[in-house]
Structures are given as structure tokens and as C-alpha cells.
Amino acid sequence: MIIRIASRSILxxxxxxxxxxxxxxxxxVAMLSFSAFKNQTMIGLQTxxxxxxxxxxxxxxxxNDFGTANPAAYxxxxxxxxxxxxxxxxxxxxxxNVATPVVALGGIASNFALDxxxxxxxxGILPSDRDKMQRxxxxxxxxxxxxxxxxxxxxxxxxxxxxxxxxxxxxxEALGGQDCPRSAGHSAATDADKRDxxxxxxxxxxxxxxxxxxxxxxLLASTAGGAPNIVQMDIGQATKIGAKELDDSFxxxxxxxxxxxxxGNAEPRATSIDVQLHHTADLPAAIDRIKxxxxxxxxxxxxxxxAELTPSYGQIVGMYTAIFAFISIVxxxxxxxxxxxxxxxxxxxxxxxxxxxxxxxxxRSRIGMQFLAxxxxxxxxxxxxxxxxxxxxxxxxxxxxxxxxxxGATVPTPFRLLLAGQEASVFATWLALVLISVVATVLPAMxxxxxxxxxxxxxx
Amino acid sequence: MTDGAPGNAVVLQSVSREYVEGDVAVVALKDxxxxxxxxxxxxxxxxxxxxxxxxxxxxxxxxQQTSGHVEVCGHDIKALSDNRxxxxxxxxxxxxxxxxxLLPVLTAQENVEYALLLLGFxxxxxxxxxxxxxxxxGLGDHLHHxxxxxxxxxxxxxxxxxxxxxxxxxxxxxxxxxxxxSETGRQIIDLMRTMQxxxxxxxxxxxxxxxxxxxxxxTYRIRDGIVVERSVKELVA
Ligand SMILES: Nc1ncnc2c1ncn2[C@@H]1O[C@H](COP(=O)(O)OP(=O)(O)OP(=O)(O)O)[C@@H](O)[C@H]1O
Ligand SMILES: [Mg+2]
Numbered sequence: 001m002i003i004r005i006a007s008r009s010i011l012x013x014x015x016x017x018x019x020x021x022x023x024x025x026x027x028x029v030a031m032l033s034f035s036a037f038k039n040q041t042m043i044g045l046q047t048x049x050x051x052x053x054x055x056x057x058x059x060x061x062x063x064n065d066f067g068t069a070n071p072a073a074y075x076x077x078x079x080x081x082x083x084x085x086x087x088x089x090x091x092x093x094x095x096x097n098v099a100t101p102v103v104a105l106g107g108i109a110s111n112f113a114l115d116x117x118x119x120x121x122x123x124g125i126l127p128s129d130r131d132k133m134q135r136x137x138x139x140x141x142x143x144x145x146x147x148x149x150x151x152x153x154x155x156x157x158x159x160x161x162x163x164x165x166x167x168x169x170x171x172x173e174a175l176g177g178q179d180c181p182r183s184a185g186h187s188a189a190t191d192a193d194k195r196d197x198x199x200x201x202x203x204x205x206x207x208x209x210x211x212x213x214x215x216x217x218x219l220l221a222s223t224a225g226g227a228p229n230i231v232q233m234d235i236g237q238a239t240k241i242g243a244k245e246l247d248d249s250f251x252x253x254x255x256x257x258x259x260x261x262x263x264g265n266a267e268p269r270a271t272s273i274d275v276q277l278h279h280t281a282d283l284p285a286a287i288d289r290i291k292x293x294x295x296x297x298x299x300x301x302x303x304x305x306x307a308e309l310t311p312s313y314g315q316i317v318g319m320y321t322a323i324f325a326f327i328s329i330v331x332x333x334x335x336x337x338x339x340x341x342x343x344x345x346x347x348x349x350x351x352x353x354x355x356x357x358x359x360x361x362x363x364r365s366r367i368g369m370q371f372l373a374x375x376x377x378x379x380x381x382x383x384x385x386x387x388x389x390x391x392x393x394x395x396x397x398x399x400x401x402x403x404x405x406x407x408g409a410t411v412p413t414p415f416r417l418l419l420a421g422q423e424a425s426v427f428a429t430w431l432a433l434v435l436i437s438v439v440a441t442v443l444p445a446m447x448x449x450x451x452x453x454x455x456x457x458x459x460x
Numbered sequence: 461m462t463d464g465a466p467g468n469a470v471v472l473q474s475v476s477r478e479y480v481e482g483d484v485a486v487v488a489l490k491d492x493x494x495x496x497x498x499x500x501x502x503x504x505x506x507x508x509x510x511x512x513x514x515x516x517x518x519x520x521x522x523x524q525q526t527s528g529h530v531e532v533c534g535h536d537i538k539a540l541s542d543n544r545x546x547x548x549x550x551x552x553x554x555x556x557x558x559x560x561x562l563l564p565v566l567t568a569q570e571n572v573e574y575a576l577l578l579l580g581f582x583x584x585x586x587x588x589x590x591x592x593x594x595x596x597x598g599l600g601d602h603l604h605h606x607x608x609x610x611x612x613x614x615x616x617x618x619x620x621x622x623x624x625x626x627x628x629x630x631x632x633x634x635x636x637x638x639x640x641x642s643e644t645g646r647q648i649i650d651l652m653r654t655m656q657x658x659x660x661x662x663x664x665x666x667x668x669x670x671x672x673x674x675x676x677x678x679t680y681r682i683r684d685g686i687v688v689e690r691s692v693k694e695l696v697a
Pocket of ligand 2: 611666
């Protein structure tokens, strides 16, 4: 009977009820579509990071704090055994998609022929593993197309450079770059400089200075032992990288080449191991397990997840969360006052009904319940309608096949709002609006319950 | 609840009711002592502002005296908690209002069921009781009409059905015919009279209506908050 009276009272005042329900529904739609947009952005960002670098990276303990200054002390010597452990561990192996060694290194890249050189930040990788990682697409965002490394496992002399580095070293045209600028500079190097460099270069036994059709650069770095070392790298292609600084210094090569440069003839090592899981949800479990293996095996390793290694990810998550919180609070307040207003008016209009019910023997609590039910019904109908509209809206927008450039991206991705898989947060939004309607109704309902029977009956 | 044996429905001893508004105290009832016997058609009669409604409210346990002692159906109402008094009303007292006071969103039948909600009947019991009572007051074919689809007289019939459906000890009616034309008023009075005899209920009215007063078993004249006269109609054998 409570529900019957509540729903009929709502219908009786159709215009006011519609306005209130609409306010709640619009609030729900706004919250859910922003949340869907946020989800899409975060998951797009996550996909981009995970495709490139995996979910987590294993380092020698201290590498992140000191290692880059002294790689020899902070690299992973028995990395093939470690990979074997990871890949065969009964707990880990089902979670892991790819576990692959990485050699990080830096030095000077030069084009001897043009007398140009530039510092580089490089990475040695295993091409097939990386290509497999690029295919990771847990959320179905990539739409089939994925970037390959352009390298092959069986060609350990080849690498890829940033388009900026290629331009600076004079390979822009050779690599088929568009809009290649003409160098306006003049050679600053003296013959003496050139001779010094040649002397170094000459120390590399593989050095072959005949003109080749493949663009080729020399990479100079100090070995783990501290001696200068040089290798030659064939440039497979130049890739455009969003951040200019990185574009101007990026070199990615076959891990074999990087190991030759960094370790010479000594036993090859890795500076880290990137691990990509099948599912992001497994991340905490995977990290736990690796930490356990590390502890029990006294391996002296440390593990970091992608969010720690990509601080901008956390910042963007934080920013979106803050905006979402702000939007939610504003909507919450609007919905709250809308329902408070409607329910206060309803109570004032039904004072006589309250007096009558009290005279018939209904307790105060029951009178309060009656109005509480009515307010919550308004909120629930509004929130439910809002969820339905939001789902329809998101489905429609996704069906339009729009594309856009997410923050930090270099290529357009499909514009898709993500509500699927977010059932928990959709439900949380719905529940929050229903709870707001409870809060909004409590005061008017209490006022109704406290009324004096005789006074309410006198009221016309 | 005792059986239908004669006794007192209401006993008032030195009952006063004051309203304090700001600095001004209005004395609506002054030291009223009276007993209203069970099973009668009793009238509170007096000019406007004399305190009839105030007295009915106290008898109906929706208001309480400022001083004095009130017993309704043998219960000292002032000793009960607010919830207990509500329960007492639900079981023992039926109200008929001048303005009918039906819930606008409920049908005639639902309005009658509404009063039965607190008495532990099953849904089907409530429905059959409400239907029977509405047929009894002549609204058997208006069960599913809303109040705004009913005439004043029909609304008051629904209210009578609502008051009597729970078979209360006492039915209180504050000027039940004041909003009706005299012909309809006549019919409502007849209906209440018949129902009172049938259910052996104590009816207590406040009224100005000479038609209604002429039906009284007991008449209490009130002036300025004081019961000035009680007249009892001889019971015809
Ligand atoms: N809530 C209140 N606050 C202050 N004074 C009140 C209140 N209710 C009633 N009174 C006063 O008490 C007195 C008795 O009022 P009551 O309503 O009982 O009279 P009544 O006999 O029912 O009159 P009527 O025939 O006009 O209905 C009046 O003087 C009235 O002004
Ligand atoms: Mg009155």
C-alpha cells in the first residue's frame, strides 16, 4: 500500500514529478557519459603503455636509483634462467603473455660520412617478443592494426631510430621522410676531431666503410667494463615519436647488437625484463608472485608496474578522477536540492492526508516511511532511466565510428565510450543517486512524521 | 474491549484544555466532567468556538487535555506512549470528518482497506471486508472510483464505511453533514443511525445540524468550553 500510494501520488503530480525524475536522469547521464569517456581514455592510455612496455618490469635491486650510472653493477646476469623461472612458474606462467629481456643503454650515434653525431638513448629488444606485445588488445581498442618493430630476430645488426635523430644525422631523405629540411649549418668539426673519432672507430673490427645502400650509423658507448666501444647499426626505419626530445635521441635495436656494444665479448646480460600479462586484472597477483620468488630465491630483484614507470599515467588518472569527482559533487547537489524541493512541496500539500492517517492510527514512523518511499521512488526511477539513456547514448555514439586523438597519442584512435565492463561503476553511480534521494527525502519525511495530528487536520 | 453490555464509552473528570499562543492563553475547555454511555447516538451541540472540536479531539485520542482525567473505553489515554495511542486509535476509534478526508489517490475500496491495514488482516480479508462494507453503505458499484469521481454524499458514505470497517468501539464525527445539502445530509444521518444500531457502536457527533440533533439519544450543550446541559431521550422499548 505504501508503494501504491507513493507511485500514484507521483503520477498525480505528473509535471513536477517528471521534472524531478528528469533532473536525476540527466545527472545520471552526465556522470555516466563522462565516466565512459574517462574509462575509454584511461584504457586507451593503458593499452598504449602495455603494448609498448608490458605491465611490469623486473630490475636488479637498486637499478632505478643508481643503475643507469653503472649498468654493470645493476644488470641481470643470469637473465635467461630468470626468464625460464618466470615462464615455467605454475602460478605465473598462465598469466604471462610475454616475458622479454631488455638492454637499456645510451651513448653517441654518428654518421661518419656526414660528420654528424648526436647523443642517443637506446634500447635493445627481441623483435618477435615486441611484435607479440604490440598485439595485446584486452579491451578491443586497437581495431586490428598494430605497429611492428620492423626488426627481425635473425638480423642482429639492425635497429630503428626516432625521426628526429634520423634527420639530425642526415638520413631524412634516405629513410623516405617527408618535408626534409635543408641543413643550414656548417661543419664545425676540425680534421683533428675527425681523426680522433676515426681512431676510435678503427678499433671496431667489424667496421666496414664501403658505401652501402642501407643507412648505417655508428653507435659509441662505454662497455660495462668501462672501455669505449663502437658498433655499426643498419637503420631499418625512422619512426615518429610524440615527444620531440625522445624523437631526437631514440634508438631501438636488436638486443644482440646492444649486448655487443655494452658487454663486448663478455657474457651478455640484460638490464631489465619486461613482462606483459594477458589481463591487467592479474597485475597485483603477478607482482606478488614475483616478489615471493625473489624473496625465496634471494634473487636481489625489484619489480615495478607500468603506472610507477609511467608517472604521467598516474597524473592523467588523477586529473580525470578529480574532474569526475567535481562533476559528481555538482550533480549530486543539484539532484539533492531538486528532490528536497519536490518532497517539501509534496509534504506541504498533503498535510490533511497526514492528519487523517494519524487519526486512523498510523504511527509517526509509518508517515515518515510513506514520504521516504515516495522520494526514493522518484530517485530510483530517475537513476534507472538515466542509466538506460546513458547506455543507449553510449551505444549510439560508439556506433557512429568517430575517431579522435586521445591526450598523449600520436595516431587517431576510434572514439569509443566505455561502459561495458564497468558494471560496478555504473551500479555505483546508480546507487549514489538513489542514496542522494534517500538523504534528500529524510528531512521532509521527518517533518511530515513530526506534525501534530490536530493541527494537520485543521489545515485546509 | 468489553462486550456490548451497557457501560461508559467516555469518562471525563475536570478536563481542561488550554491553547497557549504567544502570551495569550485560550481556554477551549473549562473543567469539563461528563460521561458518555456506550452504544448511543450522542451529540455535542453548541455555537461556533464553544469547544466541540476540541472535546471530540480529546475523546478521539488525537489531542490531550491540559489537566483532568480522560478515560476512553476504560483506558487512561494520557498514560500511553504516542505509538500506543496510535495503536489504540487504529483498533478502537473510527473518524468521520466534515471534509470527508479520503486519500485522493486511492479508490473507494482502497480507502476503506487503508484503515484496515494496521489490524493484521490478510490482503484478501481486507478486500472482502472493504467490499462488503461499501455495499452496505450503497456503494457496491463504486468500488473502484476515486474520490474525485464521487459526489459529496458518496464520499461521506465511503468515510462511514472506512470508519466502521474495523468495527470500532467509538465512531467520532465532527459536523459530518455540514458539507452536504439537507437531502443528502438526511440520507447520511439515516445511514449512520442504521449502522449504529446494527454494529452497536457508540457514535459521538459535534453538530449544528437540527436534522442530526433531532436524532440524538443524548445531547450535550456546550458554551464557552463548559458543558451546560445534558438531555437524554427516553429509550423507546
Ligand atoms: N490550535 C489552536 N490554537 C489556539 N486556539 C485554538 C486552537 N484550536 C482551537 N482553538 C480555540 O479553542 C476554542 C474552541 O475551538 P473549537 O474548534 O473546539 O470550537 P468548535 O466548537 O469546534 O467551533 P466550530 O463550531 O466553529 O467548529 C476556540 O476559541 C478556538 O479559537
Ligand atoms: Mg469545530
